[in-house]
Amino acid sequence: MSQDLSATPETPEEDGRPKWDNKFQYILSCIGFAVGLGNVWRFPYLCQIHGGGAFLIPYFIALLFEGIPLLHLELALGQCLRKGSIGAWNTISPYLGGVGVGSWMVSILVSLYYNTVLTWVMWYLINSFQEPLPWSVCPLNENRTGFNEECYESTAVNYFWYRKTLNITPDIAESGTLQWWLILCLAACWAIVYLCTIRGIETTGKAIYVTAIFPYLVLTIFLIQGLTLPGATEGLIYLFTPNVMVTWFEEADPGDIIEKSSEDGSSDVLIYKCGKADATAWGCLKLNTLKNPRVWLDAATQIFFSLSLAFGGLIAFASYNPTKNDCEKDAVTVAIVNSMTSLYASIPVFSVLGFKATTAYWDCLDRNIISIINEFDLPEESIMRQNYTSWISFLNSSYPEKIGGLNLKSCDLQEFLDQSVSGTGLAFIVFTQAIILMPGSQAWAILFFIMLFSLGLSSMFGNIEGVFTPLLELQIIPKSAPKELLSGIICLISFLIALCFTLRSGSYWIDIFDRYAGSVPLLVIAFFEVIGVVYIYKIKRFSEDVEWMTGRKLNLFWQITWRFISPLLLLIVFMAFVTLQMQKPPSYTAWNPKYEGFPMKEEKVYPPWVQAICVLLAALPCVWVPLVALFHLVKQKRRSKSPSFVPPEVFSCQGANSNFSHPKE
Amino acid sequence: MAGNYSTQTLVVTIAHAELCKPDAQNAFKVRISIKTALGDNAYAWDANEEYLFRAMVAFAMRRYSSKSTTQISNVLLCNVTDRVSFWFVVTDSSKNVTTVPGSEVEAAIRMNRNRINNAFLLSDKTLQFLKITSTLSPPVEPSTPVWIIVFGVVLCLIVAGIIFLIFSGIQKHKKKNKESTERENLEEKVEVTLENGIPCEALDVKAGHINGVFAADDERFTSL
Numbered sequence: 001m002s003q004d005l006s007a008t009p010e011t012p013e014e015d016g017r018p019k020w021d022n023k024f025q026y027i028l029s030c031i032g033f034a035v036g037l038g039n040v041w042r043f044p045y046l047c048q049i050h051g052g053g054a055f056l057i058p059y060f061i062a063l064l065f066e067g068i069p070l071l072h073l074e075l076a077l078g079q080c081l082r083k084g085s086i087g088a089w090n091t092i093s094p095y096l097g098g099v100g101v102g103s104w105m106v107s108i109l110v111s112l113y114y115n116t117v118l119t120w121v122m123w124y125l126i127n128s129f130q131e132p133l134p135w136s137v138c139p140l141n142e143n144r145t146g147f148n149e150e151c152y153e154s155t156a157v158n159y160f161w162y163r164k165t166l167n168i169t170p171d172i173a174e175s176g177t178l179q180w181w182l183i184l185c186l187a188a189c190w191a192i193v194y195l196c197t198i199r200g201i202e203t204t205g206k207a208i209y210v211t212a213i214f215p216y217l218v219l220t221i222f223l224i225q226g227l228t229l230p231g232a233t234e235g236l237i238y239l240f241t242p243n244v245m246v247t248w249f250e251e252a253d254p255g256d257i258i259e260k261s262s263e264d265g266s267s268d269v270l271i272y273k274c275g276k277a278d279a280t281a282w283g284c285l286k287l288n289t290l291k292n293p294r295v296w297l298d299a300a301t302q303i304f305f306s307l308s309l310a311f312g313g314l315i316a317f318a319s320y321n322p323t324k325n326d327c328e329k330d331a332v333t334v335a336i337v338n339s340m341t342s343l344y345a346s347i348p349v350f351s352v353l354g355f356k357a358t359t360a361y362w363d364c365l366d367r368n369i370i371s372i373i374n375e376f377d378l379p380e381e382s383i384m385r386q387n388y389t390s391w392i393s394f395l396n397s398s399y400p401e402k403i404g405g406l407n408l409k410s411c412d413l414q415e416f417l418d419q420s421v422s423g424t425g426l427a428f429i430v431f432t433q434a435i436i437l438m439p440g441s442q443a444w445a446i447l448f449f450i451m452l453f454s455l456g457l458s459s460m461f462g463n464i465e466g467v468f469t470p471l472l473e474l475q476i477i478p479k480s481a482p483k484e485l486l487s488g489i490i491c492l493i494s495f496l497i498a499l500c501f502t503l504r505s506g507s508y509w510i511d512i513f514d515r516y517a518g519s520v521p522l523l524v525i526a527f528f529e530v531i532g533v534v535y536i537y538k539i540k541r542f543s544e545d546v547e548w549m550t551g552r553k554l555n556l557f558w559q560i561t562w563r564f565i566s567p568l569l570l571l572i573v574f575m576a577f578v579t580l581q582m583q584k585p586p587s588y589t590a591w592n593p594k595y596e597g598f599p600m601k602e603e604k605v606y607p608p609w610v611q612a613i614c615v616l617l618a619a620l621p622c623v624w625v626p627l628v629a630l631f632h633l634v635k636q637k638r639r640s641k642s643p644s645f646v647p648p649e650v651f652s653c654q655g656a657n658s659n660f661s662h663p664k665e
Numbered sequence: 666m667a668g669n670y671s672t673q674t675l676v677v678t679i680a681h682a683e684l685c686k687p688d689a690q691n692a693f694k695v696r697i698s699i700k701t702a703l704g705d706n707a708y709a710w711d712a713n714e715e716y717l718f719r720a721m722v723a724f725a726m727r728r729y730s731s732k733s734t735t736q737i738s739n740v741l742l743c744n745v746t747d748r749v750s751f752w753f754v755v756t757d758s759s760k761n762v763t764t765v766p767g768s769e770v771e772a773a774i775r776m777n778r779n780r781i782n783n784a785f786l787l788s789d790k791t792l793q794f795l796k797i798t799s800t801l802s803p804p805v806e807p808s809t810p811v812w813i814i815v816f817g818v819v820l821c822l823i824v825a826g827i828i829f830l831i832f833s834g835i836q837k838h839k840k841k842n843k844e845s846t847e848r849e850n851l852e853e854k855v856e857v858t859l860e861n862g863i864p865c866e867a868l869d870v871k872a873g874h875i876n877g878v879f880a881a882d883d884e885r886f887t888s889l
Binding site for chain 1: 696698699700701746747748749750810811812815816819820823824826827830831834835838
């Protein structure tokens, strides 16, 4: 086969593969895929519980040594091989084909539950057009003598989320029925996804201009508005200053290190170290960042999941690029924009949370003031928030029994600020409550939920692309059939499967999918990706390919990180992650109105059959890696015995792209 | 005569103090929060306001029992504090030194609560009768929930978009098919006429020199 490279000029690829309209569309799609709901509701929470500004240090170190190298690897891979994840890994080595299949499977599992979260966002969005907002008032009970009991004991916001939206059961084993309003919203969401991904990147490329840029506009609006709210500065100061909170634990002795789980029932653990504060007092200080290994783990996992690595979507996006494209610059750009967005988003989030905490604190004070005024028949406005403490101490000394009889709640702003929530709780409970308190709440609610919807939708594009591109290349449907058919089939089947999440126990299942399918398999796949490229494809070949694509020599930094640092980091993170998950029995918190601690959520353990499903979800994508390798090993052994055995051709990035028209030998 | 009158007023005052005191039978406590309700437009609570209150209660009793026997002097106020809060009872002039049963007073106030509130520019929360609960007004609910309307609009837009894209796709596909068949015909003609600048018809296949390179690809061209 003649490979006369000097004779053929560098023509642009004309293999009929779709391509991006322009570079900006490609970058924007990658950014949209990476920037998702987690940037708004996971990163600020991590910042808060790990001591604010100091969390940024492990975060940026993880970005530098784990995030950017892995991102560069995926983009370079996709750009060089010009195939989706399954095809790309099959090309690198048939033994590594399982990595591609694993990515593809993870993309499917994540698409299923991610779109259901978008369903909830859409439900809240269409309910935001109502005046007054439906989550601001409690409905009355049957005989109209008071408010609905479940609503009254918790809050109107909680009631709307758990009862009116999810209609949740008290236990995961009780599935309940399908909720028709959620089915409608789910159908609408999948229809929107179909509309945008109908012809692959031709249509998502146009849609991404809106869905990727709009959230930034809304974040800016919220930033401006948030900073004008009272209490915003308290929230921001709280976010960015390291926590030096002194707590008292009765069971602790000086020198102890105590672990307590955070109150919102998530798996996060706060670590305190007890010692002497001064000569007479001792207390337990929240262990600060860099000494706490948990913080490094959280930083590493946050960076990894935030950049949407190992989904196969980035490989698919990069495969539509021209090969002569600077993937190094792209990777650095996307990663930095993603992190900056997280930081930028945390400012309005914390302004609003600070506002909410301050309002709650003022409400607490006002309630106490009213009780005191009513009890002592003092004139109105004699006790204001400012002189509350002096009045309380005066009254306590003169009439301690009366004050004791009032059962006044202690109002502490710090306590309100400490109520940290992440995930759906932040968006659907805490934020919605804060929005009720703002003037013009409908407009803010609509803006907020449209923003969440766009953020999620642009991530969905990447997920769907990770499913769509490999299927298109495998030619599941005949070539004459239009692409619209394949995307329609994908969306329809996904919609039907995702109906399970509209059951009453659906949100428990989504938590399971999030925790097991969307975490461990990604780490495994990313690890094999790096190992596969560096040690099987060989780093020398790869750096030549990258050099050919970018036009300059591969920096030593990439060599070191790809060869040693990133695989090592991934291995450590994987071990730590799995160890932490195994340490406590897999449990969940359930919303049970009949629980005696209601409105606190009830802690329950997963029944064995659910645990089996968890293991299955985590193992299913990973198991393809050894299975496919084994399959090819067996095939190879059989083939090597036959006389017409031809060794497989050595693939090269440059070779493939200048000589694609020549048939393979 | 004068002595009788003063003893009479003394008796009345004593009776007054007996009937109207905190936690007396059939007495109700009222709590008023003018500053909370009106802010800067708050008026001061003085004897005139008290007179209006007594008049409103008397009005309520008259309206409820629809017998015009209750007078303003039947309504007794006492223990007015700075808060502003006080106790009141309604005496029965037909029976000596007794008070109207609490249930009647409660029912009368309930029936006319709105009128009483409005007389003072206050609401149920700022003019509180401590033992009398107010009925809660049901939240306003439109006949069709708003969200269904919004959902319908959104879904129509999406479906319209999908149909549009599918049709434009089909049209593009048809156009491409037509174009490609046209191009194929054009290419054939071009191929036929531009073989080395010599029209194929002019070539004498038997006489000409057969080029081995092209011979192998003969089946690609249509037979001449």
